[in-house]
């Protein structure tokens with residue numbers, strides 16, 4: 001076998017130009033497939049990253065009324081209770097759940113101010129001890145909430161940098177007081193995203209996705225929620241999945257548990273998991289189906305390449321008839337001759353495939369430069385491509401090799 | 417007896433009719449014999465040699481090689497016989513042009529599954545024996561005709577066959593190189609190798625112990641122990 005390989009490489013090398021031209025069909029076919037696959041994968045990765053991951057695999061489960069997210073205000077929500085400790089623990093112990101947080105939430109709050117500065121349009125969250133971890137936040141200045149804050153209903157607050165900038169215009173806010181619905185809260189820390197997520201902003205809607213929090217956000221312990229807003233307000237939740245692909249399942253399972261809080265039967269209220277993976281999959285499907293078409297076209301190039309290989313191998317068998325006759329007279333079995341030519345053809349197309357992979361990646365990079373689509377190198381696709389080219393060599397090399405093996409040795413030796 | 421042909425016929429179908437190339441060939445060759453076969457061009461010498469060398473099978477008759485009737489052997493069995501019991505030397509050497517002298521001699525060893533290292537050692541030794549110890553890495557196009565034929569002989573003998581078949585081994589050589597090849601044959605025969613050689617050259621044929629003549633597919637000899645008299649019916653007129 002090793003001898004066959006070496007001999008095949010020598011044979012290919014001794015006809016460099018011809019070998020290269022023979023490989024060309026396979027090279028073009030594989031290169032186009034790799035270029036297409038890399039572009040698809042790049043686009044899909046980008047869709048996943050933009051739409052779903054946002055860095056931390058969080059599924060948000062929010063209360064809906066009919067088709068719209070429930071807008072909490074001073075009005076009493078009826079037919080729904082808060083999640084119990086048991087339900088919360090049940091959700092945290094679901095498969096693929098890393099952590100979960102249950103929070104109260106208001107947006108466009110007017111009653112947020114520090115001195116004369118007002119944080120109009122800002123958001124406020126009443127959070128439990130899991131919030132920072134689940135959402136991937138860290139306190140980069142000051143301290144986070146501690147057990148005593150919760151036990152003693154301490155009126156403390158955390159700000160994000162936007163809120164800090166607006167309310168204190170660059171001065172150190174820690175230890176300062178802000179008023180929420182007229183109640184004074186002491187700012188104990190500033191928080192931010194743990195890993196700075198850099199969104200790829202390409203359109204206005206991207207911009208809106210990432211910068212809705214440009215009004216600033218304030219966090220307070222959930223035990224203080226009743227002081228500023230209302231008692232027993234139902235919570236929304238964030239659940240963090242271990243992997244992006246599990247987000248859908250995790251969201252559905254958690255949603256089912258939360259649904260138990262809705263006691264009324266004749267209500268439009270329901271908990272809904274924001275299923276971004278589904279949406280992403282639909283978008284990916286779109287890019288896949290257009291490109292699958294292109295892959296079929298590229299496969300035709302491969303087929304043509306295979307026929308070219310068969311053609312040249314037939315020529316090669318004819319040219320080397322005397323060599324075959326000699327080897328047979330020296331005692332080579334048919335099988336050995338068959339393997340010699342099959343190996344040569346498989347090596348030829350595998351080399352073509354490998355070359356095609358390289359060219360395909362370069363092509364994908366060029367396409368990405370021109371059209372702005374990202375490139376995703378898929379290792380399985382590369383392995384499959386090279387494997388597939390090898391199979392092409394074997395399939396299309398079979399006929400010439402069988403012909404070589406079945407040559408009558410005396411005819412082969414008589415050939416001038 | 418290492419080789420016996422009993423009433424062997426060989427036909428080649430040629431379109432609508434068949435060419436009867438060999439007719440009632442009888443021959444008995446003993447171990448250690450050195451036989452020369454002469455005869456005009458086209459008389460069927462090479463055809464007979466191909467039968468003896470297990471490259472082709474008889475149309476009719478029996479061929480017994482080293483006690484075995486090979487007439488009904490399979491292709492693989494014949495390949496193995498060629499590998500181990502028979503060595504071929506051709507008029508135009510038939511060396512593989514891409515390979516060095518050493519690698520050419522290694523080819524039958526590789527077919528026999530000999531490990532690489534042993535292949536090189538044995539091939540080197542064989543080339544030294546034919547006086548080419550200095551030419552191991554030369555390609556065929558860097559060797560003279562006589563040298564090429566000596567590489568071919570080293571290759572033919574590398575698996576220590578019982579029979580060496582040579583079809584016009586000196587046909588493409590000048591007289592000096594031819595003489596060297598004949599000396600080599602003599603040496604191999606002295607060591608016990610059975611040699612069957614086809615030649616046009618009377619001087620070359622004279623070197624053999626025994627001689628036979630092929631004419632129109634019929635083999636004759638002055639030596640009845642080599643070619644026993646034909647005892648069957650006369651050959652029909654239209655076969656001639």
Ligand SMILES: Nc1ncnc2c1ncn2[C@@H]1O[C@H](COP(=O)(O)OP(=O)(O)OP(=O)(O)O)[C@@H](O)[C@H]1O
Pocket residue numbers: 428429430435437455456457458459460461462463464
């Ligand atoms: N495969 C074949 N098909 C048809 N006819 C063949 C075949 N092989 C040999 N012949 C015929 O058999 C006859 C003998 O050929 P062969 O090669 O045995 O002659 P030869 O005695 O070796 O001649 P030379 O001395 O020129 O080598 C020729 O007439 C040739 O045309």
Ligand SMILES: [Mg+2]
Pocket residue numbers: 461462463583
């Ligand atoms: Mg001849």
